[in-house]
Amino acid sequence: MESLGSVNRLSPSLPKTLLVPCNAQIRSLWTSKRALHFTVCCKLKSSQGKRDSAKLISKKIVLSGEVPPPLAEEKSGPAGDAREEAGKSRTVGGAGFVKRFPRRVLALLSNLPLAIGEMATVAALMALGTVIDQGEAPDFYFQKYPEENPILGFFTWRWVLTLGFDHMFSSPIFLGTLALLAASLMACTYTTQIPIVKVARRWSFLSSPEAIRKQEYSDSLPRASVQDLGVVLMGAGYEVFLKGPSLYAFKGLAGRFAPIGVHLAMLLIMVGGTVSAAGSFRGSVTVPQGLNFVVGDVLGPSGFLSTPTESFNTEIHVNRFYMDYYDSGEVSQFHTDLSLFDLSGKEVMRKTISVNDPLRYGGITIYQTDWSFSTLQILKDGEGPFNLPMAPLQINGDKKLFGTFLPTGDDDSPKVKGISMLARDLQSIILYDQDGKFVGVRRPNSNLPIDIGGTKIVIVDAIGSSGLNLKTDPGVPVVYAGFGALMLTTCISYLSHAQIWALQDGTTVVIGGKTNRAKVEFPEEMNRLLDRVPEIVGSADSKNPGGVGG
Amino acid sequence: MIFSTLEHILTHISFSIVSIVITIYLISLSVDEIIGLYDSSEKGMIATFFCITGLLVTRWIYSGHLPLSNLYESLIFLSWSFSIIHMIPYVKKHQNYLSTITAPTTIFTQGFVTSGLLAEMHQSEILVPALQSHWLMMHVSMMILGYAALLCGSLLSVALLVITFRKALRIFSKNNNFLNESFFFEEIQYMTERNNSTSFFSFRNYYKAQLIQQLDHWSYRIISLGFIFLTIGILSGAVWANEAWGSYWNWDPKETWAFITWTIFAIYLHTRTTKNLESVNSAIVASMGFLIIWICYFGVNLLGIGLHSYGSFNLH
Numbered sequence: 001m002e003s004l005g006s007v008n009r010l011s012p013s014l015p016k017t018l019l020v021p022c023n024a025q026i027r028s029l030w031t032s033k034r035a036l037h038f039t040v041c042c043k044l045k046s047s048q049g050k051r052d053s054a055k056l057i058s059k060k061i062v063l064s065g066e067v068p069p070p071l072a073e074e075k076s077g078p079a080g081d082a083r084e085e086a087g088k089s090r091t092v093g094g095a096g097f098v099k100r101f102p103r104r105v106l107a108l109l110s111n112l113p114l115a116i117g118e119m120a121t122v123a124a125l126m127a128l129g130t131v132i133d134q135g136e137a138p139d140f141y142f143q144k145y146p147e148e149n150p151i152l153g154f155f156t157w158r159w160v161l162t163l164g165f166d167h168m169f170s171s172p173i174f175l176g177t178l179a180l181l182a183a184s185l186m187a188c189t190y191t192t193q194i195p196i197v198k199v200a201r202r203w204s205f206l207s208s209p210e211a212i213r214k215q216e217y218s219d220s221l222p223r224a225s226v227q228d229l230g231v232v233l234m235g236a237g238y239e240v241f242l243k244g245p246s247l248y249a250f251k252g253l254a255g256r257f258a259p260i261g262v263h264l265a266m267l268l269i270m271v272g273g274t275v276s277a278a279g280s281f282r283g284s285v286t287v288p289q290g291l292n293f294v295v296g297d298v299l300g301p302s303g304f305l306s307t308p309t310e311s312f313n314t315e316i317h318v319n320r321f322y323m324d325y326y327d328s329g330e331v332s333q334f335h336t337d338l339s340l341f342d343l344s345g346k347e348v349m350r351k352t353i354s355v356n357d358p359l360r361y362g363g364i365t366i367y368q369t370d371w372s373f374s375t376l377q378i379l380k381d382g383e384g385p386f387n388l389p390m391a392p393l394q395i396n397g398d399k400k401l402f403g404t405f406l407p408t409g410d411d412d413s414p415k416v417k418g419i420s421m422l423a424r425d426l427q428s429i430i431l432y433d434q435d436g437k438f439v440g441v442r443r444p445n446s447n448l449p450i451d452i453g454g455t456k457i458v459i460v461d462a463i464g465s466s467g468l469n470l471k472t473d474p475g476v477p478v479v480y481a482g483f484g485a486l487m488l489t490t491c492i493s494y495l496s497h498a499q500i501w502a503l504q505d506g507t508t509v510v511i512g513g514k515t516n517r518a519k520v521e522f523p524e525e526m527n528r529l530l531d532r533v534p535e536i537v538g539s540a541d542s543k544n545p546g547g548v549g550g
Numbered sequence: 551m552i553f554s555t556l557e558h559i560l561t562h563i564s565f566s567i568v569s570i571v572i573t574i575y576l577i578s579l580s581v582d583e584i585i586g587l588y589d590s591s592e593k594g595m596i597a598t599f600f601c602i603t604g605l606l607v608t609r610w611i612y613s614g615h616l617p618l619s620n621l622y623e624s625l626i627f628l629s630w631s632f633s634i635i636h637m638i639p640y641v642k643k644h645q646n647y648l649s650t651i652t653a654p655t656t657i658f659t660q661g662f663v664t665s666g667l668l669a670e671m672h673q674s675e676i677l678v679p680a681l682q683s684h685w686l687m688m689h690v691s692m693m694i695l696g697y698a699a700l701l702c703g704s705l706l707s708v709a710l711l712v713i714t715f716r717k718a719l720r721i722f723s724k725n726n727n728f729l730n731e732s733f734f735f736e737e738i739q740y741m742t743e744r745n746n747s748t749s750f751f752s753f754r755n756y757y758k759a760q761l762i763q764q765l766d767h768w769s770y771r772i773i774s775l776g777f778i779f780l781t782i783g784i785l786s787g788a789v790w791a792n793e794a795w796g797s798y799w800n801w802d803p804k805e806t807w808a809f810i811t812w813t814i815f816a817i818y819l820h821t822r823t824t825k826n827l828e829s830v831n832s833a834i835v836a837s838m839g840f841l842i843i844w845i846c847y848f849g850v851n852l853l854g855i856g857l858h859s860y861g862s863f864n865l866h
Contacts, residue, residue, distance in 0.1 A: 112824055116817050123813040130803045130850075169801045273799070282796075333679045355679040356794045367796045469796040479798060483785045490781045494774055517774070520767045 109187035118181045125177065129168030132160060141166060182270050185263050193260045205246035206501040206512070215501065215512030217523050223536045226504040229511070232532050233500065236525075245504035255495030255517065262489045268482035276475030278303035288374035288465035289321045295364055298470050309472070311362030314348070315341045321371065321466040323426060331425060334368050336466040363472050370467025373402035373423055377444075379458040380406070390423065400424060408434065408455050419452050426462040498522055507536070557608050561663075564601035567594050568657040595653060599633040602660075606630060615677050618690040621851055622663060627691065629659040631698030635772070652702055685790035692783035693808070697843055699776025700815060704843070706769035707836035710762055714830055766829050769836060770822055777815050784808050807846035814839040 108114070133140065141157040150156045164171030206212050221229070226247045230240045238249040283298035296312035319337040326332050333354050340349040340361055353359045359366040373390040380386060386406075394401040407418035420432040431439045433452045440450050444462040451457075496517035503510045511530065515522040574591040605626060609617035617623040636652035787805070792798040799805065818839060821832040 112820060116820055119813050119817050119820075123810045123817075126806050126810050126813075129801070130806050134801075331679065332677070333682065356683040356685075356790075358793060358796075365796070367794075369796065471796055473797075476792065476798065480789070483788065487782050487785055490778050494778060518771070520764065520771075 106187045106191055109184045110191040111184075112188075115181070115184040115188060118177060118184055121177050122174070122181060125168060125174050128165060129174070132165050132168065134169070135167055138166075178270070182267060185267055189260055189263045193263065197257055197260065205241075205243055205248050206503065207246060209503055209505050209510040212501050212503055212510045212512035216514040216519070217526055218510070218512040219526070219530060220505075220511065221509045221530060221533055221535075223507050224509045224533050225536060226502050226509050228536075229502055229509055229530075229533050232529050236529055238498075238500065247500070247502040249500040249502075250498060252495035252497045252515075254492050256497040258489045258492035258495070260489075261485060262493060265482050265485035265489055268485060269479055272475040272478030272480075272482055274475070275305075275478055276473050279305035279307075279475065280471060280473040281306055281308070282469075282471045284369065284467065284469045286370065286372050286465050286467045287316075287318045289318050289463050292317045295470060299364075299472065309363055311364055313343050314361065314364070316366070317341065318466055319350075321464045323371070323464070325425075325427060329427070334371055334466070336368055336468065338366065363474070365471055365473070367469040367471075368466065369469045372465045372467060373400075373426065373462065374465040375463045376404055376421060376423075376429065377460040377463065378406070379456075379460055381456050385460045388421070393422070406457070408453065419455065419457065423462065426464050429459050429462065431457065496522070500526075509533075554612075557605060560601050560605040560608065564598050564605065565657075565660050567598045567601065568653070568660055571595055571598065571653055572657050591653075595633060595636050595656075598656065598660075599630070599637055602626060602630040602633060615682075616687050616690075618686060618694075619677055619681055624690065624694055625659055625663045627694045628698055629656050629663065631695050632656040632659060632702070635698060635702055655701060655705065680794050683790060683794065685786060685793070689783055689787045689790055692779050692786060696776045696779030696781075696783050697847055699772050699779060700811070700839060700843055701776075703769045703771075703773035703776055704836040704840035706765050706772065707833035708840060710765040710769065710833045711830065711837060713758065713762055713765070714833075762829070766833070769833070773815060773818060773836060773839075777812075777819065780808070780812055780815070784812060804846070804850045807842070807850050811839065811842050811846050814842050 133144070138157075138161060141160050145151060145155060145157040145160055147156045147158070160166055163173055168174055212218060226245060227242065230242050230247055230249070233247075233249045234240045236251075238251045239253075240247065240249040280302050281299035282302055283300050285293055285298045287293055292315055294312075295314045295316060296308060299308075299312065317339045319339055321334075321336045323331050324333040324335070335352050335354045337352045338350065338359060339347050340359075342348050349359070349361050351359045353366060353368050355368050358368070372392065376388045376390055377385045378388060388404040388406060390402040390404045392400065393403045401422060401424055403420060403422045405418050405420055417434040419434065420436070422430045422432070426444070428441050428443055430441050431450060431452060433439050439452050442448060442450055442457075442459045444459050447458060449456045449458045494517070496515045498513060498515040498518075500511065500513040502512070511526075513522070513526060571591045571594040574594065606617050609623065609626075613619075618627055632652050632655050636656065784805075787808070788798040791800060791805075814835065818832055818835040821835055
């Protein structure tokens with residue numbers, strides 16, 4: 001300290017006389033802030049027990065400045081902050097029990113092990129939710145989890161139904177844990193992360209070589225100048241601050257702030273999810289080609305905030321439904337040509353939708369999700385066309401099967417005989433005769449008649465119906481904003497916040513530094529950078545006016 | 551036809567190169583300091599990387615879409631991701647322990663891909679309507695890159711656990727406070743100082759501590775990287791789902807398990823922020839994450855339930 005004082009007096013770049021009055025002021029600020037910092041620490045320690053590692057380090061910085069160093073100086077901004085903080089601490093100190101209670105809750109919520117426990121609980125509940133079949137009738141659970149033979153010796157249908165595990169993702173337990181997690185997120189951001197920002201934002205010089213050597217990484221360069229080091233660090237992308245013999249540089253400060261952004265983005269997504277759950281409408285409809293429906297008839301509210309809008313009066317006409325096929329005959333895409341009409345019957349929009357390409361109009365989104373075979377148009381012995389409704393015979397997944405029946409001969413006879421027609425898609429119809437024997441396959445529009453037991457059948461057209469899903473979701477913009485923020489902040493979080501202090505001690509430069517994430521790469525990078533600092537040959541004193549003394 | 555032959559050749563070349571590389575690794579593990587051998591194994595890995603890249607490109611050309619539409623293709627992509635993770639430190643001339651993890655993992659995935667179990671899935675399939683989107687590339691590639699990075703990181707953590715296991719047992723028996731126990735470098739150093747009578751022992755302990763520290767650090771960095779990929783993958787999947795299925799989140803089993811994986815690694819990253827939960831405890835979390843990734847990637851596909859069923863096995 002003594003030698004540094006003398007350095008300071010000699011240094012022309014630091015007019016001591018000017019610094020004295022502000023130093024006194026700063027000193028008072030320092031002390032008041034120190035007091036505040038201690039109260040914060042104590043509070044966190046007593047209530048929390050465990051604290052962030054970065055927090056610990058930050059405390060170390062402040063403690064190293066416990067005796068106000070002659071060179072430690074604050075920018076006016078942080079100094080103002082400090083004054084505010086000091087004021088705040090006084091008001092908090094004067095508050096009664098009423099104010100302390102929420103603070104205790106806050107401290108409890110921001111407890112890291114609790115937050116970890118909540119995350120683990122959410123994960124476990126989700127896992128359970130995928131193991132237990134969701135949304136089945138109670139009978140299903142009576143059979144699957146019988147009381148006579150409980151799984152693991154205790155798990156029966158009573159557990160499932162009482163705790164609401166049959167609809168896990170909307171059960172009070174799951175949503176409650178999520179809400180608790182959200183509360184923890186907020187509390188942690190408020191009590192732990194924001195103070196870190198406050199500490200990280202003040203950049204301070206370290207003025208004693210001992211303090212610098214105490215850093216995680218430290219080195220000293222003989223016959224070097226701190227200015228050269230500053231230039232090298234600047235070249236490596238560091239923000240460099242130089243004041244007389246002291247240097248402070250940092251890089252990747254955003255990496256220190258980004259976790260806050262991650263938490264806020266998570267909260268935004270949760271808010272968006274809540275808005276979605278409370279304020280959306282959903283519905284699905286299967287419409288044969290050529291028919292209409294009204295949006296409002298299909299949509300049903302999902303939450304208490306769901307309010308219908310103007311556009312619910314829109315009438316939708318399915319102009320055409322068709323499928324694209326691969327050469328192998330498999331479906332490659334479904335298309336539906338939709339026209340939207342408003343109340344006055346004017347067409348407001350027309351679009352052909354397909355899977356992955358929904359229609360959006362006035363907050364309503366229409367998705368192509370399903371299809372079905374509506375009717376088969378045939379000519380029987382040149383008469384018709386007749387419309388035969390197709391019935392779904394098998395509808396699991398993509399392997400659909402539809403069928404219809406055309407009675408032939410005497411309608412009055414008790415034993416009805418006729419032609420069966422089956423179809424897997426709209427492309428080809430398989431025909432069977434009265435005895436159930438395979439006759440042939442016909443494509444619609446081929447106009448090729450087929451003779452079955454004396455009846456000539458021509459398949460005119462196959463009319464499909466389009467399975468549409470409709471929804472309105474006011475939460476989507478919020479959720480998307482959260483998604484964007486989360487992606488961005490998670491990426492930024494990978495950055496490592498590195499801080500470097502250096503001090504000209506005679507002809508030697510003492511360098512110390514630390515980082516919060518890339519702890520192994522940082523020393524390597526430092527060694528590489530320090531190798532680039534030029535060695536000063538000859539008289540160092542003439543080159544560095546600040547580096548006298550020693 | 552020429553494409554399938556080429557594909558066949560490339561598959562087998564990559565598999566055989568990886569197995570040779572593994573042998574070299576095992577040799578260099580037991581016989582120390584044969585730089586030439588180590589170098590050749592690195593070259594072998596690069597050759598593998600190009601083989602798998604060629605394989606993927608061939609498939610891409612003849613199927614006309616990105617080769618990420620079924621489990622077989624995603625597994626090839628996974629082993630490609632492993633080899634790329636293996637390559638990065640090599641290109642940056644950065645010596646670390648990652649390569650000992652990535653090379654065997656590549657061989658296991660590659661071996662599994664080429665094994666007979668999935669033989670019927672080798673045929674490139676047509677793309678179902680729901681997969682015909684530009685999001686396919688973004689979502690699946692990000693997810694698999696994320697899986698690969700997270701698997702590597704958690705394997706490093708498993709290695710860390712194995713190395714500390716004996717020491718851990720001793721300390722656990724001494725101190726019942728399981729979670730608060732920490733395994734610091736300083737502590738080990740302190741223990742070494744106490745046992746200073748035998749310098750060999752202390753040297754070994756020092757080496758071990760340094761190894762543990764390195765493993766810990768690299769698993770942390772790789773997992774952070776994988777976490778970014780996983781986040782982007784899940785979110786792009788959510789955006790895609792909002793385009794194709796009608797909602798950005800459907801609680802589909804695959805989706806849910808991806809979220810569970812994400813949560814587990816979020817827990818891992820949080821344990822890292824507290825000094826006294828570091829190292830071993832976070833490594834335990836990461837090794838749990840290892841199992842969960844496999845459940846997410848394979849287990850859900852085995853059941854073949856939910857909307858992600860096109861990734862499932864066809865074993866009928």
